[in-house]
Amino acid sequence: MISVIFAIIPFCYNVLILAIAMAVTGLAMGVIDTIANIQLVSIYQKDSAVFLQALHFFIGFGALVSPLIADPFLSERCGNRTGGEESLHFHRSSVYNIRTFNTSTATPPLAHEEESIVSYAFWIMAVINLPVPIAVLVLMYLEKLIPCCPGSKSRLLDKDELSMETQGTEAAPAPEPQHPAQQEDDVGGHGDLFSCCRNGNLSGLPPSFFGIHILGGIVLFMTDGIVGAYAGFVYTYAVAPPMSLTPKTAGYLASLFWAAITAGRLVSIPLAYRFQPVRLLMVNLAGVIVTVLLLLLLYTSSTFLFVGTCLLGLFLSSIFPCMLAYTEDVLEYQGCATTVLVTSAGLGEMVLQVVVGSIIHTAGSYSFLLCGMIIGCIGFIVFFALLLCHRLHRNYLTGTSKKTAMVEEPSSEKNEERT
Template identity: 25%
Template sequence: MPTMEEQHFEKEQQNSTEEYKAFRGSEKVDTVRPGRYKSDRWRWFVSIALYASALVLGMAISVLGPTLEDLASNVNENISNLSYIFVGRSSGYAGGSLLGGILFDIVNPHMLLGLSLLITSSGMFGTPFCKNTWLLTALMSSVGMSMGVIDTGGNVLILDTWGEQAGPHLQAFHFSFAAGAFVSPIIAKLLFGHKPGKNASTDATTMSENSSSTILPFSHSTRSFPTSMWAYVVIGVFVLLVSLSFFILYFCSSPISSRKKTANGKQVFSKRHNTLIFLLSLFFFFYVGSEVAYGSFIFTYAKDYAGMDQARAAGLNSLFWGTFAVGRGLAIFIAACLSPGILILLCLVGTNVSSLLLLLFSRNEPVLWTCTALLGVSMSTTFPSGISWVEQYTTVTGRSAAVFVVGAALGEMVLPALVGFLLGQVQNQPLLMYLAFGTSVFTSVLFPVMYKIISQERVPG
């Protein structure tokens, strides 16, 4: 005769088995968080706000590169002394991703994203008027932290809003980021570039004269900074408007969720949840690190190793990021037809073929152009497809998203720095192509390992 404790234990085991079967497809248990609006129209409102947040996030991140020279003159420093603001921003980004992962599970996501965008907007507005190097670094670090919160929270909110239909929307979210990164240099250099007849040295001289008589770290004279600094003000306005849209969403309705849950309303996690999330973060470490390293050093590689002139090398660099953005745009429609796993496999095949040819024919210009374009398209959809893929097997919470976003951020910091260091140590070797091929092989091995781990799960009982 079983005791009451044994009966209770058996009942818990039976409930767990039924919940697991429901999650794996034996039954369908869909519950929605209580909210005033549960229609597709409301979900589209949330999605459009998220796309806009990704757009301004891409703009805010990429504007630093084309304006770095003017930013250096604005604080009376040379570019080499100012380069550590990238480290400050990246460190803040990683910290913000972790913080956002924790807060996203306990704070209203609309309010959290609205506040983060408001901080980003303040940082954009303050950057042109900042005259102190250390204060500028601190400002960039705070902006990076808010960006990390937006990146982590945006991915999870897309999953929360659309559930099993999130694939195309994740692709659209990341395409918006790429579009913003493409538009930002145009705003900085074409719209607010130096006026004809006026050069950077004139701006720098004016800046030096004005800053010598300035005690405060901020100056409010609109004549004291280069015209490209107005790009920060314009982007700040865009970010502010997007932040207001999230505050409107917060006051109009509580968030909704289309994710599968158990019968008792709890989210269901794979038994190998932690292992999956860790391996995915490792996967993103090498994938994002390779992507950023290739995009950062292909100009130098083409000019110094392949013997291209500056114009053609710059064109090759633009081709990579252009095909990258186009690939993300096409993936919005492709993701509606193909599963995330198939998309990842296609991307891995593309990266392996293109990186191998780039390594074998490292100085062949036609191969460089063709395979760089193929590599850009192949890399474009890997990140959002990876998130969609893992969501099929376990629940991606804010903490989970923070882990793989931090993994991606660390890869973005470590692998390009490694390539830069080795370029000064090893001469006349296609180091960039070694990295591209090595990371593509590693990720191609790691993905089947993750699939094997999750496929070993069986419905208990």
């Protein structure tokens, strides 16, 4: 779907059609992001932190490389995008010439040439994305998972039946009564993402279970909101007083920020193997606050703006995968937390950009860093509330297991007396 829509985007001559196309693309990307995170957590569980860091490294790497691939086609006619006032003047004059062109004649040559050049960028990205769905379809065909695929049932089902037959030949003890939630998990398997939130299970869940979902989502709402707002408005902050950098110099800040995020996720892969996710979260959240505080204090230093941008990207890079691994570990990998956290992160990146942009428009450029400081502090406070909620949830589970053990001991003694 992503490749098809990227291929037809150059033919969208209506803004509404283009908006619908971009919305469908975003929907497809959101499904891929959510399912990829859920599957890694479901497969690797205790070791999922390392693989989540690797996954999000490639997400950041793609966000860093994709603009570099498209940049030559976007800037060939309009000049260098970071070329200062000359390129802006050339772009404005080109737009003016297109608008004042006689509409009764054919399409302006300049507009037609720019349109064809930009189209190449979308077509190249569509072709680059194609090997992934092709490889998945080949794998599905080899495993006979495609419904219209000729042949018998899939190999994976054959393996499952073989293991069931092997287990059936062995002597098995009488089945013990299971908890309703456990029975539903056995029936639904890993494909049932919302088994923990069904009506039959909600009544038996403690408040701490829902608190962990909500607080973890708020932390990612804040931190991913900082990522989106900083990447979107650091250029605006840099070219405005008192920083007053040239547009060409300020244009490198966003690229440096994404490069730091990508490098931070690469470094976090071995760190996730050695340290627990909760420790990495605490260090990263504290680092975000300290970095933004230094940017506020040294607001006239252009050198530290670049250094702070790099540090902020490094600290923000691994918060999402660490939070995902931490919450799923606390909730015993039921899958619901992943969906909530991915959705909350996307909402934060969308909403806080609008909020911060409106504040910058009304209060000035200095409010950009002040908003980042406030958002970071709120995220840090909510994280400590999440730790407290985790402790309450752990105490609840410990008390429940003790009660279960006390109930099982008398019943086992009675069975021994009967025998």
